[in-house]
Amino acid sequence: MKKILFFLVLNFSMFGQEQFSVFFQSNKHELAVAEMKQLEKWITQNKSSKILTISGYTDEDGTNQYNDTLAKKRVETVFNLLKNQVKIREDFKKISFGEMHQQSQIKSENRKVVVYYLQEKDLHKEAIILGKQITDTPKKQVVYYPKSIIIGNPDGSESEILLDVAFMQTLNGAQPGEKLKLENLNFVLNTFAITKESRGKLYELLVVMQQNPNLKIDIQGHVCCVKSDKQDLSTQRARAVYKFLEMKNIAKARMSYRGFGSTQPIFSVPEQTEAERAQNRRVEIEIVSN
Numbered sequence: 001m002k003k004i005l006f007f008l009v010l011n012f013s014m015f016g017q018e019q020f021s022v023f024f025q026s027n028k029h030e031l032a033v034a035e036m037k038q039l040e041k042w043i044t045q046n047k048s049s050k051i052l053t054i055s056g057y058t059d060e061d062g063t064n065q066y067n068d069t070l071a072k073k074r075v076e077t078v079f080n081l082l083k084n085q086v087k088i089r090e091d092f093k094k095i096s097f098g099e100m101h102q103q104s105q106i107k108s109e110n111r112k113v114v115v116y117y118l119q120e121k122d123l124h125k126e127a128i129i130l131g132k133q134i135t136d137t138p139k140k141q142v143v144y145y146p147k148s149i150i151i152g153n154p155d156g157s158e159s160e161i162l163l164d165v166a167f168m169q170t171l172n173g174a175q176p177g178e179k180l181k182l183e184n185l186n187f188v189l190n191t192f193a194i195t196k197e198s199r200g201k202l203y204e205l206l207v208v209m210q211q212n213p214n215l216k217i218d219i220q221g222h223v224c225c226v227k228s229d230k231q232d233l234s235t236q237r238a239r240a241v242y243k244f245l246e247m248k249n250i251a252k253a254r255m256s257y258r259g260f261g262s263t264q265p266i267f268s269v270p271e272q273t274e275a276e277r278a279q280n281r282r283v284e285i286e287i288v289s290n
Contacts (some may be wrong), residue, residue: 017052017116017117017118017122018049018116018117018118018119019114019115019116019117020042020114020115020117021112021113021114021115022035022038022039022078022112022113022115023035023108023109023111023112024074024111024112024113025111026059026061026107026111027061027062027070029070029073029074029076029077030077031077031078031081039078039081039082042115043081043082043085043086046086046117046119047085047086048087048119048120049086049087049117049118049119049120050086050087050088050089050117050118050123050126051082051086051087051088051089051092051115051116051117052089052092052116052117052118053089053092053116054075054078054079054082054092054113054114054115054116055075055113055114055116056071056072056073056074056075056078056112056113057071057074057110057111057112057113057114058070058071058074058110058111059107059108059110059111060107060110061107063149063150063151063152063158068210074111074112074113075113077113078113078115082115086117143169143172143211143212145163145165145168145169145207145208145211146163146165146207147162147163147165148160148161148162148163149161149163149203149207151199151203161199161200161203162200163200163203163204163207164183164200164201164204167180167183167204168204168207168208171204171205171208171215171285172208172211172212172215172290173290174287174290175287175290176287176288176289176290177286177287178286178287179220179284179285179286179287180284180285180287181282181283181284181285182201182205182241182282182283182284182285183201184197184198184200184201185198185201185202185241185282185283186198187237187240190231190233191233192233192236192237192239192240193240194240194241194244202241202244202245205241205245205285206244206245206248206250209245209250209254210248210250212290214289214290215254215287215289215290216253216254216255216287216288216289216290217254217255217256217285217286217287217288218255218256218257218258218285218286218288219238219239219241219242219255219256219257219258219283219284219285220238220257220258220259220260220283220284220285220286221233221234221235221236221237221238221239221257221258221259221260221282221283222234222259222260222261222262222264222265222280222281222282222283222284223237223261223262223280223281224262224265224269224271224276224277224278224279224280224281225262225269225270225271225277225280225281226262226269227262227269228261228262229259229261229262232259232261233259234259234260234261234262235257235258235259236259237259237283238257238258238259238283239257239259241257241283242255242256242257256288262280265280266279266280266282267279267280
């Protein structure tokens with residue numbers, strides 16, 4: 001059985017598709033007795049049904065990374081209880097949203113796993129219900145991104161980083177060959193050290209890469225002001241972004257980086273204003289595949 005773990009919002013037609021939810025206690029990935037009984041009852045009633053996907057969620061307590069891991073564990077708990085009990089679709093997907101979903105104001109409603117399935121009476125319409133018929137215009141995936149994330153600091157404290165959701169949506173939907181500038185990504189003067197104030201842009205890129213496993217990118221560095229990039233800062237700065245993503249477990253096969261020096265300026269060198277220099281001094285993301 002092929003099992004795929006990835007981050008996206010399904011585009012299944014909801015007509016005919018059923019769903020069943022079990023809920024978890026705060027910070028737990030094991031089912032409480034009452035929820036276990038509900039799941040056992042559902043299994044008994046659905047021996048002839050077919051599971052399409054299992055999705056895991058958390059509330060907003062804790063860090064983004066912690067919640068992502070917790071959601072995965074919750075999905076695994078339910079999957080292990082269901083396998084060999086109810087038929088599962090061959091291209092079955094385990095999906096972990098963590099806290100990246102539309103949160104209910106009632107926290108307990110966010111700590112859940114949802115099983116999407118077809119009843120026996122609808123199995124003959126499976127292809128239609130799942131939207132598998134060939135189409136020239138596939139439906140656009142809708143992805144919900146957080147407005148901020150909490151990260152740990154070296155001194156043990158935590159910081160909230162605000163995210164540009166509009167940019168993340170644009171990046172997620174970009175087509176191969178498109179280039180997007182990482183606005184407000186700044187470096188310490190004449191170095192490849194990324195300033196503290198620019199961390200948000202790195203995390204925006206990271207979250208999109210985490211949620212969209214089909215996205216492959218080429219990170220491209222550019223400098224301003226000089227005809228020759230003797231220090232190769234453009235490459236080093238592109239590599240700094242690459243290394244950040246690598247350290248956050250984004251696969252190397254999904255990324256590459258290059259430096260172009262000042263050979264591809266937006267404004268002619270030497271630039272006439274600081275605004276022109278800022279435009280030339282940039283890191284861009286080219287979409288390789290999506």
